[in-house]
Amino acid sequence: MILEARDVGFRYPSGAPVLDGVSFGVTPGRSVALVGESAAGKTTLLRLLLGLRRPTSGSVLFQDAPLPTGHRAARDFRRHVQTVFQDPYSSLDPRQKVSRIVAEPLRALGFTDHAPRVSAALSAVGLPVDAADRYPHEFSGGQRQRIAIARAIAVEPTVLLADEPVSALDVTTKVRIIDLLAELRATRGLTLVLVSHDLAAVASLCDETVVLERGRVVEQGPTGAVLGSPQDAYTRRLIASIPRLP
Amino acid sequence: MSLLTVSDLTVSTADGRTLVDGLSFSIAKGHRLGLIGESGSGKSLTALAVTGLLPPGLRASGTVLLDGTPVIGANERSLNRLRGRVAAVVFQEPSTALDPLMRLGNQVAEPLRRHQGLRGAALRAAVASALEEVALPARVAHAYPHEVSGGQRQRAAIAMALACRPALLIADEPTTALDVTVQAEVLALLDRLVAAHDMALLFVSHDLAVVGKVTDEVVVLSSGRAVRTGPLRAILADPQDDYTAALVASARRLDEALGGAL
Amino acid sequence: MRRRVFLIAGIVLVALVVGIALVSLFWTPFPAADTTGGRLEGPGAHHLLGTDKLGRDLLTRLMIGARIAVAVGLGAVALGAVVGGVAGLLAGFANRWLDDTLAALLDILIAFPTLLLAMLVVAARGASLGSAIVAIGLAMSAIVARLTRVLVKRVLAMDYVTLARTSGVSWPRIVTAHVLPNIWPTMAVNLALQFGLAVLAEASLSYLGLGPPPPNASWGRLLQEAQSTVLTAPIGAIAPGVLLVVLVVGVNLLADGLRDVADPTRRGHR
Structure with missing residues (x-):
């Protein structure tokens, strides 16, 4: 397991548990989807996996060791695990040029060869090299999401945590970004953890699926099995709710 | 026509x-x-x-x-005169379409009061049936928008839009x-x-x-x-x-x- | 284009007042305490803008007043920005308990009348230019702190800050790379507004006799002194009033213009 949640629970000091006994893991090079609707605890789980918060019970493991605490100690983990978020507007600092945005993890994680890595990352996501000198507002939503992905892969991480990366996009753009993520996975052997409520994206990208409802795992297994013959009542209801083309 | x-x-x-x-x-x-x-x-x-x-x-x-x-x-x-009676709108974001400081029942009552001139018991009955129509429990009338789920808010917005039976x-x-x-x-x-x-x-x-x-x-x-x-x-x-x-x-x-x- | 015109107008107006203030450091038509002129002379060749009721040269007094206005504006804004900015930044980053405490404290400070604060400072330190700056700057810092706190919280909630954290960027670096650049445009416009308010506040403090003592007359004191003779010698009231407006309007135009020039998302728009 490269990244694993082991019996993870989380609750705020005053309140019901947000997560309760969540266990799943992803092996290197594989992809797993965390599926659920609002209040499923997806966002909290993501923050725990990123080490931005500590679980109140259980543990999150990276390469079979608990996530390091402390800024310095976490460096190796941060170098291996990068993130893409849903909102391509909130993800990019409007006052920084694309070159600076993409170089941020390089700078923070002690890389020295910024310029070639920024160009390589931009071209890997299909953006022109001159994109580096422009500001985020000069790009469309889909292009912004490409910039966010370029930023994430600039340090050549082993794991990409993507939080609803295509949910805010138009359908034609959505398909292109899904293709891009699939290509990056294939060419770089990236491990992908996809947090999403969009089962079409999940079916396109993920080997395995974990279904969360109200902070608990209700079902998990190979994506084909979970979506194809769901055992849990909630999973069945979720699948039946998806509008299909006539 | x-x-x-x-x-x-x-x-x-x-x-x-x-x-x-x-x-x-x-x-x-x-x-x-x-x-x-x-x-x-x-x-x-x-x-x-x-x-x-x-x-x-x-x-x-x-x-x-x-x-x-x-x-x-x-x-x-x-x-x-056209809005609400001839045509009514339901928007994407129920949390911004509803007044956060007004109980949902009163918001549904607003178009009924304005366009159909309903008051008192008749108004309360009309609000109750409007909420029932969108499958919202009666207690939602006394709730503020933030106290109910997103789906319930959108149902309330639909109840408001449909209250005056727009064409x-x-x-x-x-x-x-x-x-x-x-x-x-x-x-x-x-x-x-x-x-x-x-x-x-x-x-x-x-x-x-x-x-x-x-x-x-x-x-x-x-x-x-x-x-x-x-x-x-x-x-x-x-x-x-x-x-x-x-x-x-x-x-x-x-x-x-x-x-x-x- | 229109924005550019505003920016240039702002630069010209501010430069005019600052220029006058700078020149006054080296040269004024008459010494500040010179009372050799006739009483309430009209504008003429000898006294360009005439004299006041003690026979002092009005232009000389206006030039010294410009110096005081710029000093009070800059001094109070610097004090307010540093004290308020740091407090607001701390509150923006603080946990809930500390944040609530700071917020309550700020509300009390803001509710505290500037005038009362000024009287306390003057009582403690005596009436002087420094006292005026300290009083006005402290009153301002509460307002600046509250604004900073809100702006910081808004930036910290953005995904790019979370992404920076997940990329191992340290908190101090997040502040300098993301927080400050993103709160600065709003801060700058607000500080310009505060600059104008500070100059006006000093004028009212002087008007009430709480400002710098004579012969260093600020524009507020000039206005006060001209009050009794406003019908016979209106220029004594009009001239400082006009300069006050020129400075306040100029600073606001300048800040608006600088914000637009510094903001990449506004560049290239009308």
């Missing part, structure tokens, strides 16, 4: 950019039409222009006839902000209520599959122009123009990925 006739509708900004460009369509009483487009296609502006609700700074030209009354150039007073319901991405399971419930509710009251429906969405749940007649918008008009099934089978073809191909890709897994 059509309930809603839009001909050569053009919406432009003060500095001359055209956002909706020569759009024409009509909806007969009791009929439904889907307006499909991606972001920037002008679909939401069209929905706003039809009820005279364009934000300041935007100018509409052309003709919009709502139940025979011209909307473009009409004053607020005559528009207010035309305009729904602008009414389920986009909702969870998938809630979306399915709200779509079924809209479908049922529009049919039960013989209302016309203008349904605005970016999602072909969602539109397909409530109507088969659609207009595909791209950059403010209607690029394709006709039955959804026919368009899916033979998209013709490049834009619609790309849109359909993308939607099919996602649908097939799902179909393959299910």
Whole structure:
């Protein structure tokens, strides 16, 4: 397991548990989807996996060791695990040029060869090299999401945590970004953890699926099995709710 | 005569950019039409222009006839007579469409008071039946918007829109902000209520599959122009123009990925 | 284009007043305490703008007043920005308990009338230019702190800050790379507004006799002194009033213009 949640629970000091006994893991090079609707605890789980918060019970493991605490100690983990978020507007600092945005993890994680890595990352996501000198507002939503992905892969991480990366996009753009993520996975052997409520994206990208409802795992297994013959009542209801083309 | 006739509708900004460009369509009483487009296609502006609700700074030209009354150039007073009674709107974001400081019951009561002059016990009874119609428990009347779920808020917004039995319901991405399971419930509710009251429906969405749940007649918008008009099934089978073809191909890709897994 | 015109107008107006203030450091038509002129002379060749009721040269007094206005504006804004900015930044980052405490404290400070604060400072330190700056700057810092706190919280909620954290960017670096650049445009416009208010506040303090003592007359004191003779010698009231307006309007135009020039998302728009 490269990244694993082991019996993870989380609750705020005053309140019901947000997560309760969540266990799943992803092996290197594989992809797993965390599926659920609002209040499923997806966002909290993501923050725990990123080490931005500590679980109140259980543990999150990276390469079979608990996530390091402390800024310095976490460096190796941060170098291996990068993130893409849903909102391509909130993800990019409007006052920084694309070159600076993409170089941020390089700078923070002690890389020295910024310029070639920024160009390589931009071209890997299909953006022109001159994109580096422009500001985020000069790009469309889909292009912004490409910039966010370029930023994430600039340090050549082993794991990409993507939080609803295509949910805010138009359908034609959505398909292109899904293709891009699939290509990056294939060419770089990236491990992908996809947090999403969009089962079409999940079916396109993920080997395995974990279904969360109200902070608990209700079902998990190979994506084909979970979506194809769901055992849990909630999973069945979720699948039946998806509008299909006539 | 059509309930809603839009001909050569053009919406432009003060500095001359055209956002909706020569759009024409009509909806007969009791009929439904889907307006499909991606972001920037002008679909939401069209929905706003039809009820005279364009934000300041935007100018509409052309003709919009709502139940025979011209909307473009009409004053607020005559528009207010149309809104709610002839046409009512449900927006994407129920949390901004509702007043956060007002109990939901009072918000549903507002159009009933204004348009039908109901007061006291009659008003309370009408509010109760309006909430019952959208399958909301009676206690929701006493709740503030933040105290109920997103799905319940959207149901309350629908109850408000339907309170005065408009001849035309305009729904602008009414389920986009909702969870998938809630979306399915709200779509079924809209479908049922529009049919039960013989209302016309203008349904605005970016999602072909969602539109397909409530109507088969659609207009595909791209950059403010209607690029394709006709039955959804026919368009899916033979998209013709490049834009619609790309849109359909993308939607099919996602649908097939799902179909393959299910 | 129109924005550029505003920016240039702002630069010209501010430069005019600052220029006058700078020149006054080296040269004024008459010494500040010179009372050799006639009483309430009208504008003429000898006294360009005339004299006041003690026979002092009005132009000389206006030039010294410009110096005081600029000093009070800059001094109070610097004090307010540093004290308020740091407090607001701390509150923006603080946990809930500390944040609530700081917010309550700020509300009390803001509710405290500037005038009362000024009287306390003057009582403690005596009436002087420094006292005026300290009093006005402290009153301002509460307002600046509250604004900073809100702006910081808004930036910290953005995904790019979370992404920076997940990329191992340290908190101090997040502040300098993301927080400060994103709160600065709003801060700058607000500080310009505060600059104008500070100059006006000093004028009212002087008007009430709480400002710098004579012969260093600020524009507020000039206005006060001209009050009794405003009908016979209106220029004594008009001239400082006009300069006050020129400075306040100029600073606001300048700040608006600088914000637009510094903001990449506004560049290239009208």
